[in-house]
Amino acid sequence: MPSxxxxxxFGLLLMMLLLCGCTSHDPSPSADGLLPHLSVDLxxxxxxxxxxxxxxxxxxEDNEQPFQDADRVQFEIxxxxxxxxxxxxxxxxxxxxxxxxxxxxxxxxYVVTCRVHSKDYQVMPSRYFAIGNEAVEKLALIEQxxxxxxxxxxxxxxxxxx
Numbered sequence: 001m002p003s004x005x006x007x008x009x010f011g012l013l014l015m016m017l018l019l020c021g022c023t024s025h026d027p028s029p030s031a032d033g034l035l036p037h038l039s040v041d042l043x044x045x046x047x048x049x050x051x052x053x054x055x056x057x058x059x060x061e062d063n064e065q066p067f068q069d070a071d072r073v074q075f076e077i078x079x080x081x082x083x084x085x086x087x088x089x090x091x092x093x094x095x096x097x098x099x100x101x102x103x104x105x106x107x108x109x110y111v112v113t114c115r116v117h118s119k120d121y122q123v124m125p126s127r128y129f130a131i132g133n134e135a136v137e138k139l140a141l142i143e144q145x146x147x148x149x150x151x152x153x154x155x156x157x158x159x160x161x162x
Contacts, residue, residue, distance in 0.1 A: 066097025107132030
């Protein structure tokens with residue numbers, strides 16, 4: 001065999017060997033066909049004190065079991081019209097799979113994003129929340145507009161074809 005052909009065959013065999021050695025560690029789907037993921041329930045409650053503290057909590061589960069392996073849980077809070085005024089509050093595990101933080105806030109409409117970081121996951125659920133009657137009314141309007149097609153116009157609404 002000529003040397004150029006030997007070199008080409010050797011190169012192809014080497015490339016095939018190297019490519020066969022590369023494997024991807026993709027998670028396998030569960031019995032219901034879903035890839036492994038975290039279930040996250042972000043909650044906001046009013047504390048009983050008079051300082052208008054809000055308690056943010058996030059319940060995290062992995063395969064319906066409390067997830068305790070978060071490297072870091074942070075709550076990012078800002079007024080809905082001023083993302084530059086962001087406040088970062090560290091979350092602390094209060095019981096298995098439940099992370100909490102408290103923050104004093106004035107009346108207004110806010111966005112909270114919970115940032116959960118671990119070796120295998122990074123999730124960031126967000127929610128609007130309101131403090132005070134005016135903010136509650138504004139939030140209700142936002143939620144109504146997010147329903148999209150459920151909002152009807154006075155003429156019967158919807159999309160018409162002629």
